[in-house]
């Protein structure tokens with residue numbers, strides 16, 4: 020049998036952008052949400068605006084490749100955003116279309132649709148058959164179409180056409196094509212043939228009811244349509260084009276989905292892979308990435324040869340207009356647009372009237388503009404108490420799980436620390452990204468805490484004991500060596516406190532800070548005076564002036580200005596911005612050790628480098 024060899028692809032090796040469209044679903048009347056109106060609206064076929072939560076008299080404008088408003092039909096979405104990329108599949112190129120967005124914002128509606136309003140998937144498959152049929156016989160190629168259908172659930176690849184199969188591996192061949200050995204590939208000869216396989220397989224998808232969506236997709240559903248064309252004459256060239264049509268699981272805020280237990284675990288996997296997808300799309304669209312992090316999740320690994328490179332990709336970001344989706348919408352838009360947003364000038368009265376702002380004020384009353392009339396503020400307070408979706412309602416509810424409480428506490432902390440002057444230094448997108456990253460870290464911490472709590476639960480008696488006890492803390496079990504004992508202690512210490520789980524986040528933070536402050540003073544002013552001997556040689560007033568200058572940059576500097584400091588790279592600068600978002604200003608320079616990764620030693624070295632550099636030495 021003749022062996023096939025890969026023909027070098029003459030196509031442009033430049034990494035292509037992901038085309039981004041946004042679709043706003045219609046407002047859904049809900050007795051609890053009445054009178055609120057939308058928080059986001061379209062401006063034209065490429066632009067939309069959303070209330071600015073930092074100042075409800077402003078909006079934030081976004082520009083996209085396409086904007087589909089509430090009235091847009093399934094056919095219009097398909098024709099404008101998907102149809103143009105399909106002919107490439109017949110020429111051996113790859114493409115991907117994916118629907119991204121918060122849970123309940125319309126991803127499944129967009130991708131699958133219903134029998135009377137079919138979505139992108141049935142329309143695209145039907146179009147591929149049409150395109151093949153329309154090919155001229157005289158061109159001399161034979162076409163065959165195959166389908167695979169899988170879901171990525173909890174970072175496992177599961178074959179929806181063969182539901183009894185186990186987690187499948189993702190491999191890359193020598194030509195950098197992504198393969199899934201063992202995945203069913205069914206040849207289909209017509210649209211009805213496709214339908215026959217697709218409909219029952221869709222029922223195998225993992226869905227569940229959450230607070231926000233009765234039938235929420237808990238996995239990423241990936242439909243692969245493979246078009247292989249073979250030349251009839253010698254040398255029987257063969258080209259394979261892959262089209263991925265993906266209905267992603269919703270990006271989730273667990274306070275609002277009410278997720279616990281298995282739902283929370285699913286949600287962790289969903290958010291992780293979406294976070295990685297956002298990094299990949301960001302890298303591709305910014306065009307600056309040295310390494311696109313495809314390997315960081317199964318989803319992006321699978322899409323590696325169909326996202327970026329010479330592939331054609333479209334992301335349809337689904338958003339919902341109701342206020343209860345506000346933060347999810349804001350996050351989704353920031354993920355989708357990255358640098359494209361513009362902060363508006365203050366809203367005119369006329370425009371404010373069109374977009375009611377009370378919910379935004381309510382959600383952020385602690386950090387709002389402070390200009391709202393007292394009467395209205397009172398009304399909003401009342402509403403907050405009644406509204407179960409309000410962060411503060413969760414915060415005060417003793418029956419809510421502690422994980423949610425702590426996430427809400429974090430969010431609340433962020434809201435309370437809004438300082439207009441400080442925030443004006445940051446672009447909205449940038450700061451949201453930082454918050455997002457911090458939230459990811461917080462989630463990691465939460466999942467560790469949950470694991471920890473489970474361990475504690477197994478060991479302790481069935482009585483109502485605190486979740487954390489000093490003899491159940493795994494970190495304490497680690498034998499510490501003389502050299503790292505101090506470091507370990509700084510972490511273990513807070514867990515020795517007998518406190519309910521829900522207070523852990525705060526306690527841990529405080530304790531670590533106290534401990535680290537101690538470490539710092541040890542290191543900045545060591546007993547032998549060796550470490551800071553350089554300081555003692557400087558004039559006190561000059562030293563103090565330099566310290567103040569550094570503190571000023573740390574408190575008000577933009578990303579660029581922070582990176583201008585000695586020993587502050589991109590990552591550390593972002594962490595500092597994120598810390599400021601949550602906690603406000605650094606009161607003392609020594610507070611910098613509270614920023615993740617800034618140890619006492621690093622702080623000493625940071626101070627030395629910056630003071631000497633400020634003095635021109």
Ligand SMILES: Nc1ncnc2c1ncn2[C@@H]1O[C@H](COP(=O)(O)OP(=O)(O)OP(=O)(O)O)[C@@H](O)[C@H]1O
Pocket residue numbers: 043044045120121122123124125126127128129232234235236237267268269270337
């Ligand atoms: N453009 C639209 N027109 C009419 N109804 C819509 C539209 N978009 C979504 N819906 C309706 O909104 C509800 C939620 O939509 P859908 O299930 O598609 O959300 P989702 O983003 O896929 O959620 P999840 O991530 O939880 O699966 C459904 O009842 C759906 O029919």
